[in-house]
Amino acid sequence: MSNKMHITLTVNGEEHEFLAEPRELLIYTLRERLNITGPHIGCETSHCGACTVTLNGKSVKACTMFIAQANGAQVTTIEGIGSPDNLHVLQKSFREHHGLQCGYCTPGMITRASKLLEENPNPTEEEVRFGMAGNMCRCTGYQNIVKSILAAAGELNAAKEAAE
Ligand code: FES
Ligand code: FES
Structure with a gap:
């Protein structure tokens, strides 16, 4: 007898329904089943943050969440934050400040940072x-990542003020 369960998952506003074993990992669902490959696999043990997505308004590590736990959830990945033609302020800032x-x-960094700035805009x-302690980087030494996030916060706040 199959132990597959019926799963509903909304990713970047698009609803998906499928049968899956409850122990399937969310990162596998995203990358292999749905071909949403923005979230990466690094450590597979909740340490590096390469797989960070937003699930029901919280940052989670998709490499250690079972699909059974994510059933019915709303998920946002980097693909839902910005696109090559329409970069998010954070993406532009990472590019400008060598983040x-x-x-x-x-x-994972930008997905986590977007949540961080939503929770604490300043x-x-x-x-x-x-706030970024759960996301690791082997290359940058973090200085420019922090600079990029602070600059993006400044820009988002200035845009908000200008709109008021
Ligand atoms: S792959 Fe490293 S935290 Fe998920
Ligand atoms: S691991 Fe962060 S830029 Fe290479």
């Missing part, structure tokens, strides 16, 4: 470092 080198950590440098 990436190889880029492997970047989708963070201090210390709050950015603390």
